[in-house]
Amino acid sequence: MNALRKARLVAAHEGRTAVSLGLWAVRRRDGVGGGTEGFGYARAQASMLYSLVFVAVIETAGLAVLLSGFPVAHLITLVIDLYGVLFVLGLHAAAVTRPHTVGPAGLRVRAAARLDLLIAPELIASVRRDVRFPAAKAPDDVLELPIAGQTSVTVELTEPVGYRTLLGAPRHTRTIRCHADDPAALIASVRARCYRRRNQPERPLTPARTAPSAAPVPPPSAGPAAGARAGAAARPGRRRRGR
Structure with a gap:
């Protein structure tokens, strides 16, 4: 079960590499845009990987000539060599199309x-x-x-x-x-x-505003005189002027 899981992880990696080749072909980068910046890191290894691709292509051509009289061996080595070329290109493509991002x-x-x-x-x-x-x-x-x-x-x-x-x-x-x-x-x-x-500091919570309290309502038994006194108490008082 562990070996099967590892095989799936390797297959998923190969799939991401293949997708990167497609993104590289159309000059797109994964995860960049919409307020997210991308920062590449593949420039330092580009010359080395391109050199490996060149050597792999030369090897493929040489083996094709040497094994021209052996069709089965020629086909097997051709598939392996082409996979090697695509794999090296995929490594570089994945590094180009999957940059570091800040967002x-x-x-x-x-x-x-x-x-x-x-x-x-x-x-x-x-x-x-x-x-x-x-x-x-x-x-x-x-x-x-x-x-x-x-x-x-x-x-x-x-x-x-x-x-x-x-x-x-x-x-x-x-x-x-x-x-x-x-x-x-x-x-x-x-x-x-x-x-x-x-x-960034947290913004303080704004206290909710409430409506002013209504004047107290007197009990029914107090009569109209008590209601008048309560209304007068709720209104701001006035200073009497001397006569």
């Missing part, structure tokens, strides 16, 4: 099609530029999302936030290190939108 709901940190983590504004303690080149495994409460071996933005949270890995393993993080093509713009947007919403 009314908070900061949305992404890593292509494998991670999508939404952080509410009230959970962001600080955000700063912090260039790192992680080489060792990060602590359990630190989520590192390097691009081309580097991160440039560090987000500290007020409390741990849960997420799941590609294969569904539960994790919690209190520090997020990610990369952005323009770290200064991302940091400025988070500080302007998330900090302002988090620190």
Whole structure:
């Protein structure tokens, strides 16, 4: 059952990657618009992935020539090589079409099609530029999302936030290190939108206005004289003038 669940998660990841290829073809980005800004992070890895695509294409052409006398082997390797080319292109497309976003709901940190983590504004303690080149495994409460071996933005949270890995393993993080093509713009947007919403004071409640109280009504047994005295008591008194 566990293996079946992991297979479903991998298939879902492949589906998101395929959708990203379609979005990339029509130059659209997921989750951007309607008051939500997008901040890309794929520029640093573009040259490397395009180089891999070029090598994969050359390999596909070379194997097609070498295996031209073996139709079955040729077909198998052709399918595998084409899948490899599409997979590498899909990785880049997912990174381009699924950027980090900042909007009314908070900061949305992404890593292509494998991670999508939404952080509410009230959970962001600080955000700063912090260039790192992680080489060792990060602590359990630190989520590192390097691009081309580097991160440039560090987000500290007020409390741990849960997420799941590609294969569904539960994790919690209190520090997020990610990369952005323009770290200064991302940091400025988070500080302007998330900090302002988090620190916005609550508006005081306005007390409800009520109508003025009516004059007391005398009991029926008091007679008209008592009613007159009660009405006179309800009206503001006048100061007598001396004669």
